[in-house]
Amino acid sequence: MAMTGILRPGHVQLRVLDMEESLNHYVENMGLLETDRDDQGRVYLKCWDEQDKFSLVLEPSDRSGMDHMAFKVATEQDLSRFESNIKKFGIETTRVAAGELNGCGERVRFTAPAGHTFDLYAEKEQVGNGISTTNPAPWRRDLKGMEVIRFDHCLLYGDNFDENVKFFKEALEFQLTEQIVDGDVQIAAFLTCSTKAHDIAFIRSEESGKLHHASFLLGSWEEVLKAADIISMEDIPHETGPTRHGLTRGKTIYFFDPSGNRNEVFAEDSYVYPDSPVLTWNADNVGQAIFYHSRQLVDSFMGVTS
Amino acid sequence: MTFQITIEDTGEQYACGETKHVLAGMQQLGKKGIPVGCRSGGCGVCKVRVLEGDYASKKMSRDHVTAEEEAEGVVLACRIFPQSDIRLSVIGKLNKAVNK
Numbered sequence: 354m355a356m357t358g359i360l361r362p363g364h365v366q367l368r369v370l371d372m373e374e375s376l377n378h379y380v381e382n383m384g385l386l387e388t389d390r391d392d393q394g395r396v397y398l399k400c401w402d403e404q405d406k407f408s409l410v411l412e413p414s415d416r417s418g419m420d421h422m423a424f425k426v427a428t429e430q431d432l433s434r435f436e437s438n439i440k441k442f443g444i445e446t447t448r449v450a451a452g453e454l455n456g457c458g459e460r461v462r463f464t465a466p467a468g469h470t471f472d473l474y475a476e477k478e479q480v481g482n483g484i485s486t487t488n489p490a491p492w493r494r495d496l497k498g499m500e501v502i503r504f505d506h507c508l509l510y511g512d513n514f515d516e517n518v519k520f521f522k523e524a525l526e527f528q529l530t531e532q533i534v535d536g537d538v539q540i541a542a543f544l545t546c547s548t549k550a551h552d553i554a555f556i557r558s559e560e561s562g563k564l565h566h567a568s569f570l571l572g573s574w575e576e577v578l579k580a581a582d583i584i585s586m587e588d589i590p591h592e593t594g595p596t597r598h599g600l601t602r603g604k605t606i607y608f609f610d611p612s613g614n615r616n617e618v619f620a621e622d623s624y625v626y627p628d629s630p631v632l633t634w635n636a637d638n639v640g641q642a643i644f645y646h647s648r649q650l651v652d653s654f655m656g657v658t659s
Numbered sequence: 660m661t662f663q664i665t666i667e668d669t670g671e672q673y674a675c676g677e678t679k680h681v682l683a684g685m686q687q688l689g690k691k692g693i694p695v696g697c698r699s700g701g702c703g704v705c706k707v708r709v710l711e712g713d714y715a716s717k718k719m720s721r722d723h724v725t726a727e728e729e730a731e732g733v734v735l736a737c738r739i740f741p742q743s744d745i746r747l748s749v750i751g752k753l754n755k756a757v758n759k
Contacts, residue, residue, distance in 0.1 A: 370700055370701070370717075370718040370719070370720065371717075371718060415718070415720070415721045416720045416721045416722045417697075417699075417700070417701030417702075417720040417722065418701070418720075418722065560754075590697060590698035590699055609697040609698060609699045609701070610699065611699050612699055612700065612701045612720070613696070613697030613698075613699035613700055613701015613702045613720065614697075614701060615697065652753050653694075653695060653696050653697075653704070653753065655754075656696075656704070656753035656754040657696040657697060657702040657704055657753070657754075658702065659697065659701040659702055659720070
């Protein structure tokens with residue numbers, strides 16, 4: 354097996370102010386599929402091409418933002434190994450019982466130095482992607498809206514930035530793929546546990562534990578344009594795009610869910626191998642690093658989190 | 660019904676229909692004065708104090724507006740819908756781009 358350890362972002366749990374509006378957004382407009390609900394009022398969703406039962410949990414709340422993000426590890430042995438790595442790094446862990454989230458195995462929970470809660474787990478119920486595993490069709494015909502393919506990554510703002518990046522590299526064995534630097538100071542770090550351009554990214558901030566965006570994959574630039582059409586049709590608060598990022602090369606558009614949590618849908622970004630060089634953007638080129646065409650920062654994009 | 664919104668800090672005035680939130684009314688007419696963020700009650704940058712006027716409101720994140728503040732007319736402009744002319748002052752601001 355080429356991929357070991359932490360395999361991928363498994364899910365993100367977002368706090369929402371109004372469940373009905375949120376489901377309209379994520380199901381009707383973005384095209385996720387509802388798979389379950391629980392007695393806490395949480396609703397479980399997946400993107401169509403994911404095999405696991407859920408990748409997005411919506412939690413009713415009186416505040417917005419990210420409750421936690423979770424990564425799937427390959428085996429139970431990996432779960433114990435990372436638990437030990439995290440403790441050795443000096444960070445406390447707890448175990449969340451299997452079934453606390455429907456269909457999810459036991460989770461190792463910790464707060465990373467930048468203030469976000471993360472879980473690792475080895476088991477989650479698989480429900481399939483709705484396509485036969487024998488002579489599979491290339492796509493499903495019953496999808497809605499943007500037809501997002503998978504939950505891809507989160508970009509997070511937090512403090513204790515250098516310690517946080519060190520923690521992800523050393524304790525969780527992530528690889529730095531791209532960065533923005535101002536002299537000796539790293540402002541942004543894009544990190545992967547796979548061969549993706551990023552599975553998580555962090556921006557240096559004075560605030561602890563903030564969500565910048567949760568991102569979902571599309572298949573093509575044409576699908577990014579279709580997403581832009583839906584954003585206007587459905588009066589979804591639009592922020593910026595369609596455009597291209599310098600960082601990761603992704604073709605992208607940004608908008609907000611009905612609780613003010615930022616979403617991205619994107620397509621056609623780059624990839625890495627374990628021996629790929631780290632790509633560096635200089636701070637005086639930050640406009641181009643983020644929005645490759647306009648080369649100008651957008652105030653809300655840089656300053657607004659949930 | 661359409662009502663007149665006045666931003667006390669800048670003297671900016673604009674018309675806003677009762678079905679539009681006060682921030683959308685400002686943005687659609689190309690007016691400025693209240694910082695624009697998520698427009699969904701989650702980020703807090705459009706926080707204002709309503710000095711005068713009536714409005715209906717939707718839920719806003721308690722990370723940014725406490726129940727006590729809301730009762731005193733401290734609200735997010737993206738979550739209030741005018742039911743009379745409104746005078747307000749701006750509290751919220753956009754954070755710095757990046758912190759080193």
